[in-house]
Amino acid sequence: MIRTQTPLGRLWVWAVWLLVGFFIVNLLGLIATVVVNSFSTRWFTTWLPVGFTTRWYLSAWEEFQLPDILMATFEVVGAVVLLSGLLGVPAAYAMARRDFPGKRFVMLLFLLPMLVPPITFGIPLATVLYQAGLAGEVWGVILANLVPTVPFVILVMIPFIQQIDPRVEQAARVFGAGTLRMFTNVLVPLLLPGILAALLLVLVRTIAMFELTFLTAGPTSQTLVVALYYAVFAAGVRAGQSVDAMAVIYMITTLAWLLLALRFVNPTQIVTRAKR
Amino acid sequence: MRQALARRGFDGVTLLLLPAVLFVIALFIYPFFYGLDLSFHPKTGGVGLANYIRFFSDPFLYDTIGKTLMLAVPVTLLNVAFSVPVALRVRLMAKPRLLTTILVIPITLGTVLVAEGMLNYFGPRGWLNRALLEFGLSDAPLHLIHNYWGVFLSLVITGFPFTFLLTLSYVTGIDPALERAGAMLGARAWERFKLIILPLLLPGLAITFCLSFVQAFSVFPSAVLLGAPAGVTRVISVAAYTAAFEEYDYPMASAIAMIMASVQIGIVAALLGAQSLLYRGPAGGGKG
Incomplete structure (x- = not known):
């Protein structure tokens, strides 16, 4: 030095x-x-x-119908985490283990949804979802949120998978394991730390994802961050303390998961995507 | 047939990609082209460029590009300019983890919460103005919210940590031995920065600038909550949102989204084009 x-x-x-x-x-x-x-x-x-x-917390709980909002938030976040894992991990495995013509193109396909800001692709996406009758429903919000998270899981998982010795998989094949069996009995246990890290990051990002949820949510499918936006937007209708009480509830929800995530990942990983 | 495909890399394992690829095509690529097509079918009927002509002939609409650039360009330049010296110092720290953790907080909390905090903190009776008045640094409270500076500051608060962490990951990729070699040969701090670090860092900085710029250019919640969404901070995303969800003019909203995407792509392409002129070799030391 x-x-x-x-x-x-x-x-x-x-x-x-x-x-x-x-x-x-x-x-x-x-x-x-x-x-x-x-x-x-x-x-x-x-x-x-x-x-x-502490009375503002009680009034925020009732005024903003927080039980419903928290329920919707858990539904959306849970489904997004589960589905992005199910779609992303196998795809990451294929990207890590196989070379095929057009691989660079597929990589670009996965990079784009993470590089293009949500509000830019969110408006056409919301239009399509409204046409399909999905927007406003919980499913529309889940689908919209999956667009950046599936590529995110893929890009985070690729280096984790590349670290695993392919001979371990070959051994499993020799003993007669099919692809599914190999996944459940060999790969998933080995990849668990990586999967956990990727999915925790997805969780934190989805709780805080404002734009996509805002564009596709209806009254019954608002998540915490969108409800907070409306509360701040309509400031003056309700006491400021009550809005802040809700903001604190949002903050605790997000930061608790962030602290958990930081046990498994480096803070820089939250902005820098996987190494290319 | 199967073997021929497998030799080129297509087998059962490659098929695992299919669900994810189909998903991205259905919910990212298809909506994009759907929106592009929709933008040529104005609400008033017919096919053509009517939406784009309306955008570029109505100052209330085309001004949004300038207003967004007025925010995004200075903020991004400022964030990148501050990130480099800070990242160069943090690189020398033994335990940067606490600092990086604190800086991750605003990114994680998101713009909506930062906006609510700023309304309290930077408000006329907030702690900042109170401190400025108390210490006699200012005679009257500064107007920092519900104007240009509110949005500017919010973009710094959420944008700087993002830019910094990205820069840090590039800075730590430069082998410290290169700088030591420079120092041994008598280069002073500024010369080492100018002749060794900066040339190695520039390609990474170009990417950092692109990503930060694109984020800043799509500013939305803070422009509404902290700015003057009918005036100086009527940014392009506000115009697109208004068209879609207040006027229910989806073709117009799609046209604005396409214009927003092309400005972003244009600036990114220009920068990455310029980047290809820069040095692109290994940033590690050693032989070879």
Whole structure:
């Protein structure tokens, strides 16, 4: 490692850390205001609220019909996680183990839905789903959310599968295992950490996926993040504390899963997709 | 026949790809072409470019491209410019995990929650303005929400961590031995950066810029919640959303979505085209 010696160089290092510190202080302040406000009785012109209470959580629970919304969120997220695993892992296996003409084209096909922003492809997708009568239903939301997550699972899983020695599979074949048997008895147990990591990331991304859910959800298929958007959008109709109480519930749901996911993956993996 | 196919790589295992490929074709490729086709069938009837002509003749519509670029380009430049020095420092840290974990939080929470937090925090009575007034750094509260700066700041808060983590993954791919070699030969910090690191980093930075730009260009929830969605921050996605879900003019909405996609593809293609002029060799040290 090279040490910075010159005074100007030291100043520069300080400036960089100061910048990072400033960013993080503001970020944490931003999150803390939401939490503090959700517990406050009244909060206008002081640093901290006049008093603290938990009643906003009760009122948010009833006003926003949170039981229904949480139910819909779990349905959507659960189905997306399960289906993207079922569609993605076998496809990743084929991508990792076989070379065939047009493989680059297939790879591009999987990269595109992750590179194109959801709002761009979401509008034509929502139009198609409305034509098919699926939008507004839970199934429409699930299908829309699968579009970026299936390629995501494939790209995350490819390097995991490439790490497994193909001779293990050959041995299974020699002993007479079919493809299905080989998957359930050999590959899935070996790949479990990778599958877990990929699916946890899918879970976190789906809870926070606003655009696709927003464009395809109906009144009965809103997830937490879309309900939060409507609550913030209609601010003034309800007490701000009540909206913040809901924001805290959303935050806890997301961060709990993020912390679990971070036990298995590196934070950089959340933005950088699999190595190509 | 079966063996001939298997030799080229098509066998039972390759067929496992089929469900995923069909899924992406049905729900990504097909809707795209469906939308493209729909955009040529205006609501008023007939076939033609009427939607596109309307878009480019109505300032309320075509201005959205400029307004979106006014947000997306400066924000992306700022995020990339800050990411590089920070990533170069973080690379030297022994345990960057806590820092990267904190930075992953805004990405995970998403723009809607960040918007709600910003409404509290950057508001006229929020902690930031309170601190500025208290320390005498400002005479009056700064107007940071419900205008251009609200959307700008939200794009920095969610965009900077994304850009930074992406840059970090490219920076850590550069062999530190190359910089040590430079230092040993007497290059100073700035020279090492300019002559060794930057040329190796530029291809990765181009990709980082593309991905960050495309994200910023499709800004939606924060433009509505934190900006002035009828004025300065009426970005292109707001126009597309209004056409689809408030005017129920799906052909027009598809046309706007296609225009949005072509601006994004245009800028990305230009950058990646320029990238091919750059050095594209190994960023590792050693022989060969």
